[in-house]
Amino acid sequence: QQQVKQSPQSLIVQKGGISIINCAYENTAFDYFPWYQQFPGKGPALLIAIRPDVSEKKEGRFTISFNKSAKQFSLHIMDSQPGDSATYFCAANSSASKIIFGSGTRLSIRP
């Protein structure tokens, strides 16, 4: 049973468009929600992270929106570029424990 549910499985966005990836969780003990970007054959790279006491966090073109009551969070990539084409994983953990990953979204940005 996937503790962190992620959608869509794959996403195609035109260059300059907005990419949106959604995640939901059940375990209310989770208190840290990172997003990782992974290129083929490479390790996951931390992109941006949020804690549940904040509803939104923005870093450059990347924004996390967090809805604690709905237990949902999402990643928005503004002005999407071909270099953003990668697999994105939402994740969650609590008390500095193991990371639980979502199933991943393969993002392709069309030139």
Added chain:
Amino acid sequence: AAGVIQSPRHLIKEKRETATLKCYPIPRHDTVYWYQQGPGQDPQFLISFYEKMQSDKGSIPDRFSAQQFSDYHSELNMSSLELGDSALYFCASSLQSSGYKDTQYFGPGTRLTVL
């Protein structure tokens, strides 16, 4: 900035052989995590160590063992290898004593192929 180092980057073994994967965490990081990622899958947690003691255990087969040494590097030992062990193995590190204790930084991974 220094990152997590893993060696070897690629490893090819035969069935029933043994393999040892090494992980060198970011300097001063005291916690190491091991994850396994199959093709097209998300990383799955195997085991973690804090200050050289096992801190958590996930879906790690009994054929696998790991430890963290006094210099904080860690080794994942895999015996009686099976075809299904073919995967990317990632090590991640974090600093428990900091305000960023939840943040885990991943290494480049070791690609293990079992023939």
